[in-house]
Amino acid sequence: MNEPPEEFARYRTRAAMLIRSPAELRALTVRAAGKLTSGGAQISDRLRAVRDELETLLALLRAWVEGEYREVSTRTLITIAAGVLYFVVPLDLVTDFIAGLGLLDDAAVIGYVAGMVREELVAFETWRKNGRKK
Numbered sequence: 001m002n003e004p005p006e007e008f009a010r011y012r013t014r015a016a017m018l019i020r021s022p023a024e025l026r027a028l029t030v031r032a033a034g035k036l037t038s039g040g041a042q043i044s045d046r047l048r049a050v051r052d053e054l055e056t057l058l059a060l061l062r063a064w065v066e067g068e069y070r071e072v073s074t075r076t077l078i079t080i081a082a083g084v085l086y087f088v089v090p091l092d093l094v095t096d097f098i099a100g101l102g103l104l105d106d107a108a109v110i111g112y113v114a115g116m117v118r119e120e121l122v123a124f125e126t127w128r129k130n131g132r133k134k
Contacts, residue, residue, distance in 0.1 A: 008082060008109070011089075015081035019074070022065045025081065029058050029065070032084045050107040053114040053121075057084060060124045069127060076117045083113030 018025050036054060057080045063069035064077060086109045114121060 008086065008112075011082035011085045012078055015078045015085055018081050018085070019077045025061060026065050028081065028084055028088065029061050032058055032088050035088060050110050050114075054084075054087065054110045056121055056125065057110070057114065057117075059128070060121065063124070063132075068132060069124060071123060071127065072120050076120045079113055079116050083109055 018028060032054070036051065036058075060069065060072065061077070061080055061084065064072060087106045
């Protein structure tokens with residue numbers, strides 16, 4: 001997916017405000033992790049990779065909020081937070097209540113976000129694997 005999903009700009013605007021509030025950003029990661037685990041049994045093998053990407057996005061946000069990892073651009077933080085917001089909000093482009101279609105919509109957005117910030121995700125994963133030293 002090369003084009004941003006419809007209405008994604010609205011989520012980016014809210015995300016830009018969120019990254020200024022560590023408490024709100026932390027709460028968002030908790031909410032997203034809860035939604036992710038509550039639907040874990042329903043996730044197909046095809047969506048497992050997207051789930052893994054979302055888990056990495058959430059880990060990066062948490063590490064940034066906790067002050068453990070700062071080697072990430074503001075643009076990336078906003079993009080990740082916007083994707084997580086899209087995942088958490090139940091009334092996005094395709095509502096999550098429509099038999100799995102909402103989950104597919106969320107997966108498309110998470111895939112888009114992960115693709116947009118791929119280089120910084122790779123750097124973050126390298127940092128995590130190397131003992132979190134910086």
